[in-house]
Amino acid sequence: MPMRSIWRTLDRRLARDIGLVCLADGVVGLSYGAISVGGGLPLWVPIVLSIVVFAGASQFLFVGIVAAGGSPIAAMVAGLLVNTRHIAFGLAVSDVIGTGWRRWPGSHLMTDENVAFAMGQDEPEQRRAAYWAGGIGIFVCWNIGVVIGGLAGSVITDTDVFGLDAAFPAVLLALVLPALRDRSTRTAALVGVVIALIATPFLPAGLPVLIALAGLLFYRAGKPALEDARNE
Amino acid sequence: MNDTPLLLVAIGVLAVGTFSMRFAGPALRSRFEVPERAQQLLAAAAIVLLTALVATSALTDGHGPAGIARPAGVLVGGVLAWRKAPFVLVVVAAAGTAAGLRLLGVP
Structure with missing residues (x-):
């Protein structure tokens, strides 16, 4: 561009x-x-x-x-x-x-x-x-x-x-x-936050944020987003 | 601290490693088509990482809690952002709240 x-x-x-x-x-x-x-x-x-x-x-x-x-x-x-x-x-x-x-x-x-x-x-x-x-x-x-x-x-x-x-x-x-308005994303993010905060006292810097990705287990992909539908 | 060559090597490896990690995503994605659901999952992964970064940088310092002033400042900024306040206000209010509380002796 x-x-x-x-x-x-x-x-x-x-x-x-x-x-x-x-x-x-x-x-x-x-x-x-x-x-x-x-x-x-x-x-x-x-x-x-x-x-x-x-x-x-x-x-x-x-x-x-x-x-x-x-x-x-x-x-x-x-x-x-x-x-x-x-x-x-x-x-x-x-x-x-x-x-x-x-x-x-x-x-x-x-x-x-x-x-x-x-x-x-x-x-x-x-x-x-x-x-x-x-x-x-x-x-x-x-x-x-x-x-x-x-x-x-x-x-x-x-x-x-x-x-x-x-x-x-x-x-x-x-x-x-704005991205947290999506319910499924929000749930995954909040679970990730809890995991990261619990891990912080025990793990070296950087790792707690990384293992927050486990919150994605609670993520369910929804219908195709609006902008993708418009692209097609 | 006077070991300049070692410092240079460490900075160089950190730079190359960081760039490689940044470059990995675009390099991988250009080789194959990623299905819609996987794309949504990747977008959610980025948001999960960013949100966790917000929480740890707002609430923790090293391996312990960050005190009261910083989380309070971030909270005020967050509420303002949620109420769709202009960005300037979010930044100024967050820093101002933390600074004000510290001025009052709050850790």
Whole structure:
């Protein structure tokens, strides 16, 4: 899908929502950069991670482990574990990513936020536009935020004071709410939440979210969704 | 922490591994047609993962509970989102609630 048609397909409300999520992610990136440098890591570590890994949760985990004196190999394994959820995301959104060369940048731009944005749209064109605009916007804002945060370094040490840790889950919750209107999906998701919360004290980071997939045992596929019926 | 080569290797493997996991879905899906029911299941799987991520990042910190301020902030944001409030309000209210409670000494 050419860039121009992405912008044409986005309606104003969706474009504004995407912009705000990008902005919120920029602020989270700021706190990540500040925490990394404040924890004693050289500036290039959070910046390089943000560009080549580009997955917030795993980056926080990685710098947290290394800054605490842990082994970079342990940090790497933990990061990989947290990122396994992208396999399922990729299967779910492969049609909006497209084919050919687009799969390369499209895969790298995959985040929780733009996957949720894409799932929230009814029309295939809107899904594609939401995914790409969200992915590109988040990539730009996140990396700018990380650089600024890293440079600010020790000035902002406690981002919790600003309540930023509540912003990320709230953003994601707002994004998944539309999909939870479907009863069967909601049941599966709630069972998954209970499983993940029970498992959290016992399992390494990343695994609880993954085993939440067991909630899918309670999922029953319904009639073909409206947009699929329209496509045929 | 001064072991820069090891750090570079770890970052490199994490980057390649993460990209491979992201790329696996689109690469697999382009080879065969996925039936309608399986597509619905995959979409539900993504939502289950995202919802679990919301719950764990809102309610837990490391291996323990996240205190009161953060869940309260997320709850306020969630209610606003459910009432179809604009996105700005959701983000600002969630962060504002958590920050306000902490200012009052709530963990």
